[in-house]
Amino acid sequence: MxxxxxxxxxxxxxxxxxxxxxxxxxxxxxxxxxxxxxxxxxxxxxxxxxxxxxxxxxxxxxxxxxxxxxxxxxxxxxxxxxxxxxxxxxxxxxxxxxxxxxxxxxxxxxxxxxxxxxxGGHPSEDVANLPPPSEIDITIDSTPIAEIEDFINLLGNSQLGIWDARSPEEYRGEKVLAQRGGHIPGAVNLDWLELIDNGNDMRLKNLSALQARLDHIGLSADKTIITHCQTHHRSGLSYLLMKILGYPHIKGYHGSWGEWGNREDTPIELGSTPRASDQQP
Known part of the structure; x- marks a missing residue:
């Protein structure tokens, strides 16, 4: 193969x-x-x-x-x-x-x-494919999983980066989809939609340019990066991009803002930070 x-x-x-x-x-x-x-x-x-x-x-x-x-x-x-x-x-x-x-x-x-x-003009079909079920044993590897308890005490650590892939309005706390709005302290906002070239069949933008953007906002590959959005759906793309770029230490916070913003014991910041997503390299 x-x-x-x-x-x-x-x-x-x-x-x-x-x-x-x-x-x-x-x-x-x-x-x-x-x-x-x-x-x-x-x-x-x-x-x-x-x-x-x-x-x-x-x-x-x-x-x-x-x-x-x-x-x-x-x-x-x-x-x-x-x-x-x-x-x-x-x-x-x-x-x-x-x-x-x-x-x-x-x-x-x-x-x-x-x-x-x-x-691209490639063939498609409209009939569902239903393969025979396989025999597979699932073992959970916690390495790619971020939980609150894993990093809440590391906020502010220079070797930790938090990528908030939501919209800028959600990040600043203007659009609230939980009990509380805002963002995780120290998190950097880069909207997942900014990774996609809508004029080029929804393919990823130039990878070198994306890497330069990430470096510029402090999400470089030498750090452990935790990415999230509201439900770890949009941040699926930020996780994938970092895999493609070869980041060695990345995690997905699957609780995302749906968890963080609905708890009362989690710190929250409002507004923009000096490294907000509207800054270009």
Missing amino acids: KDWPLLIEASQLADSLHEPKLLILDTSSADNYAKHHVPGAVHIAPAELQCGIKPAVGKMPAPDQLQLLFSRVGLTADKHVIVYDDEGGGWAGRLIWTLDVIGHRNYSYLNGGLQAWLS
Whole structure:
């Protein structure tokens, strides 16, 4: 089987669609999957990647639920997973984070997802793929998981970076989606949408430019970076980007603002900071 890079283009996948060890997972909306998807792709509804329990609805499902999910889609240890979605990489990144959590690290992200695939004139299908369930034992690896207890006492540490991937309005506390608005003290805001080139089939922007931007706002690869949003959906893309850029120490805070902003014992800042997302390198 070929050696797949983490970031692949539609043309690369089109040339290898029928490799037997590929498992293509589509995290698009149900409507888009029913209308058109990459041939052979198996659908995972985005809601299956989150527990759905308020207030922190974005926390990962219980291990037995993950076991059922990945058995249903036919995951086995020898499969190389191709992940994509229809929105520029948020849900795809959340799935890649989940694969990291269960210790399956053979995967690639289809740059631009469904939009890039269709824009490239590649074939699609509208019939659901239902593979035979696999026998897979899920073991949780806590390394990619950030919990409040892991970092609340490290706020302000120069070796810790917190990437808030929400909108600037949420970050400043002007748009409130929890009991309290604002941001984690010391967190740096870079909206996930700023990573996507909307004029280029929703593919990622130039990677060198994105790295320069991250360095400029203090989210460099020499730090441990924790990324979050409201439900660890949008921050799926920030997690994925750091994987692509080769960051060695990254974590996803799956409780995200749905947890932090709904607790009374968590510190909060309002307004912008000197390293807010509207600053360009």
